[in-house]
Amino acid sequence: MADAVAIKDGGSAAVKMSEGKFGLGTLSQETLVLATTVVIFLACALFVNGFATLPNISTLARSVSVLGILGVGMTVVVIGRGLDLSQVAVLAICAAWSLKLIGLGYGLAAGIAMGLGMAVAIGAFNGFAISIIGIPALFTTLASGTLVYGIGRWLMLDGIITYAPDNQPFLLALGQGEVLGIPVPLVIFAAVALVGHFILSRTSAGRFVYAFGDNAEAARLTGVSVRVLTIGQYAFSAAVAFLAGLVTAGSVASINTNVFSSSLIFDVLLIVVLGGVSLSGGRGSIASVLAGTALIGTLLNAMILLDVQGDVQNIVKSVVLLGAITLDRKLHPRDEETARQGDL
Amino acid sequence: MADTSFRETLIRLRYKWSFQQFIAELLQKRWMEPVVPFTAAVLVVLAFAFLIPGYLTVGNIASTGRQFGEFGFVAIAIAVVIISGGIDLSVGSIFAMANFIALMLFNMYEVSAPVAIMATLGAGALMGAVNGFLIGYVGLGAFLTTLVTMLIFRAILNLLILRYSVEMAISMGDSRVWDWLGGGSVFGIPANILILALVAIVGHIFLSRGRPGWYIAAIGANRKAARHAGIPVERHLFLTYVISGVLTALGGVFYAARLNSPSSDTGVGMEVLALTAVVLGGVNLSGGKGSIGQSLIGATIVLVLINGLVRFGLVGGATSAFLGFMMLLAVGIDVKWSRNRNKAIEKIYVVPTYFKLGKRHDISPESVSPYALNNRLRDAEAIGLGKLDGPEDVIFDSDGNLYCGTREGFIWRFSGKDLQTQEIFARTGGRPLGMAFDRDGNLIICVAGMGVYGVRPDRSVYKLTDETTRTFGKVIDDSRLVLADDLDIAPDGKIYFSEATLRYTAHTWATDALEGRGNGRIIVYDPATRKTRTLLQNQIFPNGVCVAHDGQSVLFALTWACRIERYWIAGPKAGKLETLIADLPGMPDNINRASDGSYWLALVGLRTPAYDLAMEDPGFRTRMIKRIPNDEWLYPNINNGCVVKFDGRGAILETLGDIGGKSHPSVTSMREERGYLYIGGLSNDRIGRVKLSGVDENWNGPASYWGNRP
Structure with missing residues (x-):
């Protein structure tokens, strides 16, 4: 009897606690981000000239699609408590190599297959170095990205920019085409997001990714083949990065390998983390990426229309991210007793 | 040949x-x-x-x-x-x-x-x-x-x-x-x-x-x-x-x-x-x-x-x-x-070397060898039975109180009628092994893992030394004392002690046997100058140390080599090292004086043919160490030992054994005191007491070193 009373009391205390947070704690981060996006979107539609036009929305969708595609790959890796900094190198080098091979007359299918094969090999190598050798993901992908970029520039490609070969309408359509009035990049992003969502929420491999990200040791002890799982995650991320590269190549008919030294990887991390995917693993979903992509896309588009300087844009993005992770830290304070060593 | x-x-x-x-x-x-x-x-x-x-x-x-x-x-x-x-x-x-x-x-x-x-x-x-x-x-x-x-x-x-x-x-x-x-x-x-x-x-x-x-x-x-x-x-x-x-x-x-x-x-x-x-x-x-x-x-x-x-x-x-x-x-x-x-x-820490042991004596009870085993230790009267955990060494002070050190790091004292009163005399904090009384009645102890320590009659513990001179050219710093084992004190007050091995600890010491390498040393500490000096390097598990009755030489036992060595510290042969007894039938541990001018020697275990053979084949031991888990390694027999008496020229006088190891399987030390012999064992649960016949019934250890107190 006394026990029952105690449980009842504990229950009501818990309800009170969640009420004390003004409902913030009960809201998921993606809902919060989506709400912010809607507010910003409406504000922009009202106050920014030329924002709420169909061509602009279409441009917005095109421009954020590549980011979103990369974000899906990154999300899968980050939920598994990893990090893939080699995405941009794969995007640039593998896609450019594909273009070069197609230009040399290997044919579209063969060129794309070889590019994809290289990307998957790089991803698998990342997974191998991380799960079997045991190098931290940050260093593995930082180094492998540098290595891939270096080898690509040094031995595989001829110059900084690789142009898309002529007479390849399919390639250009990937970036510039429309299906039923919807830009193809957006369609690809939607497809990739659907596949990612399906894998993460409907397959055992996807559930294992969450389990591994939440508690790697427990997942291993339960019998999850964690090494294969890790290799698979990075291979998926690299394959998705290659696809993003093809979309990029299609939209501007070329690949500029200097994208490697841009802040693109930062933007990818930005949308992933903003949407609520935690770098300590196990938390987040594809919905997080969609929310993050929508917010950043709207923000970037508005800033471009307002003719805000690139550096100022960077500062705004950075401050937004800083605000998001600080808020996250306040809502989910670090528990020093259970925090794992080496959390980045 | x-x-x-x-x-x-x-x-x-x-x-x-x-x-x-x-x-x-x-x-x-x-x-x-x-x-x-x-x-x-x-x-x-x-x-x-x-x-x-x-x-x-x-x-x-x-x-x-x-x-x-x-x-x-x-x-x-x-x-x-x-x-x-x-x-x-x-x-x-x-x-x-x-x-x-x-x-x-x-x-x-x-x-x-x-x-x-x-x-x-x-x-x-x-x-x-x-x-x-x-x-x-x-x-x-x-x-x-x-x-x-x-x-x-x-x-x-x-x-x-x-x-x-x-x-x-x-x-x-x-x-x-x-x-x-x-x-x-x-x-x-x-x-x-x-x-x-x-x-x-x-x-x-x-x-x-x-x-x-x-x-x-x-x-x-x-x-x-x-x-x-x-x-x-x-x-x-x-x-x-x-x-x-x-x-x-x-x-x-x-x-x-x-x-x-x-x-x-x-x-x-x-x-x-x-x-x-x-x-x-x-x-x-x-x-x-x-x-x-x-x-x-x-x-x-x-x-x-x-x-x-x-x-x-x-x-x-x-x-x-x-x-x-x-x-x-x-x-x-x-x-x-x-x-x-x-x-x-x-994987590569244990490094066996070649070592050939000499002829193994026949020690069966029927043999006529001086080592022939008997059962004289079996019916030893037990002191502190079940209350002691591994009395490695036992010793008497000049008043006839018995002391021993145990695994917990305590020094126990037995006193009163028939040594029935048991009390903790001091706590060392390490594993107390060999002991000796100095001229002032301080109990000097080799503490494994710590060094050489003393306990004053008022029970306060003090440090004598915990490091010696570092060997020039050696990779590891060998100045710290790792496993100080036994000691004795010369007439001039210098403390001679053995460090059994530098490479193993009080828990893993038996693994040293698989190396057969000279990893130990004999060290001398001079209380007058407070200086510690390494006398002899590369000794094969030097264990018991005893200053001879005349004070001219130090006898020490090399456990794995089954030898007793004599190192001259005074007289015409000062500084010379010679072998006193070779080819013992077992692994020698502590050496202590006997009342008749001879010496008692504890054999911690007896040699076996398989072990002798293994010592001649370092390759075999290397493979064994690499391939099978260490609880299946061939270790020397340290389960069954005995006590031997020898004279100043190395002749064996008598043997006291316990066939089957009922009460004293492995013997690490013994002391003679007023007509009795007291037996200690590194992993035994008691101190044994055997009546000796035909010996000086008033003989006391410290008195043999420092004379009778007024």
Whole structure:
């Protein structure tokens, strides 16, 4: 009897606690981000000239699609408590190599297959170095990205920019085409997001990714083949990065390998983390990426229309991210007793 | 027969010195950690010196040196952060920002050089403080935070350059200090290298000797443990990033003074270079381990490599490829190595050598040998039965009280009628082994794991010695006493004691038998001068020590060699070592005086044919150690021993045994006292007492050494 009373009391205390947070704690981060996006979107539609036009929305969708595609790959890796900094190198080098091979007359299918094969090999190598050798993901992908970029520039490609070969309408359509009035990049992003969502929420491999990200040791002890799982995650991320590269190549008919030294990887991390995917693993979903992509896309588009300087844009993005992770830290304070060593 | 002995000689030579042991000892040294990166650095420099003509010219060295003087600061900065368990990606941006601020203050506002430098360092500290605040106090992740600040600092810098570049291009400051920083040198050493060396030395002392440095490393090694230990984690993480900011800014100042160019791509990609450098130097990426020296070695490798590749005429891509490759390789090796190092040492730690034991006596009860076993110990009267855990040595004081040391580290005393009163006399804190009384009635004890200690009659414990002279040329520091075993005191008060082995502890001592190598030593401590000196090296498990009745020589037992040695300490043969008894039928332990001028000797175990054979085949023992788990190794028999009496010339007089080991299976010591013999055992649960017949019923140990007390 006394026990029952105690449980009842504990229950009501818990309800009170969640009420004390003004409902913030009960809201998921993606809902919060989506709400912010809607507010910003409406504000922009009202106050920014030329924002709420169909061509602009279409441009917005095109421009954020590549980011979103990369974000899906990154999300899968980050939920598994990893990090893939080699995405941009794969995007640039593998896609450019594909273009070069197609230009040399290997044919579209063969060129794309070889590019994809290289990307998957790089991803698998990342997974191998991380799960079997045991190098931290940050260093593995930082180094492998540098290595891939270096080898690509040094031995595989001829110059900084690789142009898309002529007479390849399919390639250009990937970036510039429309299906039923919807830009193809957006369609690809939607497809990739659907596949990612399906894998993460409907397959055992996807559930294992969450389990591994939440508690790697427990997942291993339960019998999850964690090494294969890790290799698979990075291979998926690299394959998705290659696809993003093809979309990029299609939209501007070329690949500029200097994208490697841009802040693109930062933007990818930005949308992933903003949407609520935690770098300590196990938390987040594809919905997080969609929310993050929508917010950043709207923000970037508005800033471009307002003719805000690139550096100022960077500062705004950075401050937004800083605000998001600080808020996250306040809502989910670090528990020093259970925090794992080496959390980045 | 001749070629058997030739073969033996060959085997003996083959196993005499062990390269493996040398490696195992080397691997245990802390200073071994940066040796691999250091060798790599030397090799890279040499390779380029051979491959590129004119590489080692003064001009090239000087220009690489100046770059090193700037990059080195950044490498140290990032090393400090990594040791704290974090990462700092914003160093490149802070570096560029410092470069710009220094140039702006010095050129545009014409501030004097020292003020400009101090202000720039202040700005570096401020930028570091932003990182430190967010990471330390707000609790954000280091990677994301510094990635964000990297972008913010860079964006602010670009905006500043856009705003001020024209004004900066037309103004020019002038200062001798500034010029010296950029291009000056002392005895041909560039100014920035001098400052770097200074900072490195101060930083090394700070990190390895100072309290904040220790705290930073502790946080990096285990943040939770550091917090539990009461270390202010937040404050020290903050401090770490401030240090990083200041050091990076210092590098930026030198860069500014050298090149005088506020370009916007300054420091781009520097964080990757610095990370690679630190990793190549061997700083542990998971935090807690690493030094400034290591990061500088890594910085050398990276700079020399890049410089060399550029001189080879390879395009930018090749440099990236090499950097990425080197980083993967270095981290991969580091990860594998730090994970498997202890396992590797364990695998190669036990190093058997060749040792041939002599003929084994027939000790069966029917034999006519003086060693013929009997059952005289079986019916020994038990003292402290079930209340003692391993009385290795037993001893009497001049008043007839009995003392023994046990596994818990206690010294027990038995006194009163029939020694029925048992009490704890003293607590040593280690594993008390051999004991002796000195002239003043202090109980001197060899404490395994600690050294030689004394207990005064008022029960206070004091230390005599815990280290001896270090052997010249030996890799490991052998000055600490690891396993002091038994001791005795000469008439002049000098304490002669044995250290059974340097390579094993009180728990693993039996493994030393598998080596058959001389790992022990005989040491002498002189209470008058308080000096400890190693007398004899490379003894095969020296165990019991006893000063002869005439005080002219010291007898000691070599357990695995089954020998009793005599070392002359006085008289015409002083300093000479000779074998008194060879080929004992068992492994000898303590030696103590008997009342009739002869000596008692405990045999801890009896030799077996299999063990004797194994000692002649080091290859067999090596394979055994590598291939099967250690509870299945062939150990010597230390389960069944006996007591033997021998005279001053080494003749065996009698034997007291316990066939089947009912009450005294393994005997490690015995003392004669007023007509009785008292028996101790390292893993026994009692002290045994046997009545002796035909001996001096008033004989007492300490009196035999120091005369009867008035």
